[in-house]
Amino acid sequence: MTSGRTRHNYTGTSVAERQVERRALFIEAGLTVFAEKSYANSSLTDVCAAAGLSRRQFYEQFAGREELLVAVYDVVQGRAREAVIAALAAVGTDDLRTLIEAALRAYTTAITDDIRAAKVAFVEIVGVSPSVEEHRARVRDQWGEVVATVAAARDGVRTPPGGWRMAMAAFIGAVNGAVHQWSLDDPRPPVDDLVDVFTTLLNALTSPA
Numbered sequence: 001m002t003s004g005r006t007r008h009n010y011t012g013t014s015v016a017e018r019q020v021e022r023r024a025l026f027i028e029a030g031l032t033v034f035a036e037k038s039y040a041n042s043s044l045t046d047v048c049a050a051a052g053l054s055r056r057q058f059y060e061q062f063a064g065r066e067e068l069l070v071a072v073y074d075v076v077q078g079r080a081r082e083a084v085i086a087a088l089a090a091v092g093t094d095d096l097r098t099l100i101e102a103a104l105r106a107y108t109t110a111i112t113d114d115i116r117a118a119k120v121a122f123v124e125i126v127g128v129s130p131s132v133e134e135h136r137a138r139v140r141d142q143w144g145e146v147v148a149t150v151a152a153a154r155d156g157v158r159t160p161p162g163g164w165r166m167a168m169a170a171f172i173g174a175v176n177g178a179v180h181q182w183s184l185d186d187p188r189p190p191v192d193d194l195v196d197v198f199t200t201l202l203n204a205l206t207s208p209a
Contacts, residue, residue, distance in 0.1 A: 035124070036116075097203060112194070178198070
């Protein structure tokens with residue numbers, strides 16, 4: 001006899017553990033449903049069916065589909081952030097260009113390995129509501145702060161035109177636009193092309209004139 005539990009067999013688990021597992025199931029379902037059917041054309045019924053859970057269980061976790069969409073977006077961005085941190089830690093040099101290439105390759109790989117992630121975090125979430133756009137802007141600023149902190153601490157790095165905040169807003173906007181286009185192209189260009197574009201842009205912003 002095999003041991004272990006299916007996703008609906010909660011024997012031996014606490015209420016908190018069940019809530020965590022159900023939340024994870026809804027996020028995975030949202031990732032699939034929003035990518036395949038689009039956010040605008042999908043329903044809560046679709047999400048619950050994909051998760052194998054009830055509407056009551058959904059509302060124990062989220063106020064509505066928009067909150068789930070933001071949660072999916074945050075998971076995608078969180079995985080990318082973890083990949084970038086790991087890549088920077090593994091680089092055995094202080095050379096800025098090497099750091100930029102390693103970080104951007106890690107980021108790009110993290111968000112393109114699963115096409116669902118790219119579609120939801122760079123296409124479906126765009127323009128959903130003012131509050132979602134405010135959230136995206138905050139995440140963009142957080143990424144900009146990461147780049148600025150890494151770059152500004154190195155010798156020979158110039159302050160970009162307009163200052164770091166404006167330059168990083170422009171760079172992150174370019175990244176979002178490029179990934180959006182990449183996710184829609186058929187066939188999609190090689191991921192290395194995205195990495196090359198991103199590194200070229202960021203090197204241009206941070207290198208001495």
